[in-house]
Amino acid sequence: ILGGSTAGAHQRPYMASLQVDGHHVCGGLLIAEQWVLSAAHCMEDMKGKTFQVLLGAHSLSQPEPHKRLYAVRAAVRHPGSNIETNDDDLLLLQLEEKATLSEHVKILPFQRQDVDVPPGTMCEAAGWGFTSHSGRKPDELQQVERPVKSREECNRRPYHDNTITDKMLCTDSRKKDTCKGDSGGPLICNGVAEGVVTAGARVCGNYKKPGIYTRIAAYVDWIDGVMAAAEE
Numbered sequence: 022i023l024g025g026s027t028a029g030a031h032q033r034p035y036m037a038s039l040q041v042d043g044h045h046v047c048g049g050l051l052i053a054e055q056w057v058l059s060a061a062h063c064m065e066d067m068k069g070k071t072f073q074v075l076l077g078a079h080s081l082s083q084p085e086p087h088k089r090l091y092a093v094r095a096a097v098r099h100p101g102s103n104i105e106t107n108d109d110d111l112l113l114l115q116l117e118e119k120a121t122l123s124e125h126v127k128i129l130p131f132q133r134q135d136v137d138v139p140p141g142t143m144c145e146a147a148g149w150g151f152t153s154h155s156g157r158k159p160d161e162l163q164q165v166e167r168p169v170k171s172r173e174e175c176n177r178r179p180y181h182d183n184t185i186t187d188k189m190l191c192t193d194s195r196k197k198d199t200c201k202g203d204s205g206g207p208l209i210c211n212g213v214a215e216g217v218v219t220a221g222a223r224v225c226g227n228y229k230k231p232g233i234y235t236r237i238a239a240y241v242d243w244i245d246g247v248m249a250a251a252e253e
């Protein structure tokens with residue numbers, strides 16, 4: 022997160038850190054006791070390694086009583102996701118067991134009504150991604166407030182030039198923005214998860230490349246279907 026601030030400890034108890042070999046690679050959000058939603062692109066640099074999911078954390082390094090690493094029983098990428106585009110950039114991770122819910126670990130409701138968030142709505146992104154262009158990695162969860170940018174404007178030059186579909190939304194990215202390591206994390210508007218961070222042009226903090234999010238409401242049937250079909 023560029024231009025943001027340290028979140029209050031455990032004030033975002035739905036935040037997940039996707040870890041490979043003990044290192045944070047992406048964000049995620051707890052949407053059910055045994056399910057974390059993230060971004061399909063987060064599985065790209067895995068080379069067959071395995072994910073673990075960290076829940077209940079504020080600091081990535083310090084011992085915290087409610088912090089716990091979960092093994093992943095299943096990783097389901099959206100069938101439409103691919104490395105060339107931002108389309109359908111969603112990943113569902115089934116935890117090895119149900120998460121122990123507490124004040125520090127909670128489920129975040131997501132938007133089920135497929136209606137665009139009105140442009141200008143102030144939303145929040147959070148994550149442990151880069152806090153500087155030089156690639157500084159925070160130890161504690163960061164957050165930033167961003168206004169939604171209309172799809173019509175986001176699709177103009179010099180912005181994203183007609184690559185933003187109805188299943189994506191944009192936020193202004195001048196100075197304050199998501200960045201590497203924030204992919205997969207939530208965009209929260211009025212207390213409800215509306216989007217999942219996608220890297221898009223991978224540019225951070227440049228007003229010409231607004232932040233792009235996958236609109237969760239456009240994938241409710243897929244999400245419900247995967248969770249319902251998964252075996253215990």
Ligand SMILES: NCc1cccc(Nc2n[nH]c3ncnc(Nc4cccc(O)c4)c23)c1
Nearest residue numbers: 154198199200201204219220223224225232
């Ligand atoms: N703001 C959109 C957004 C959301 C999520 C991730 C991303 N960026 C990235 N996703 N993956 C990446 N691999 C390498 N570099 C990357 N961005 C980068 C790194 C250092 C300086 C800088 O200005 C930009 C990214 C960008």
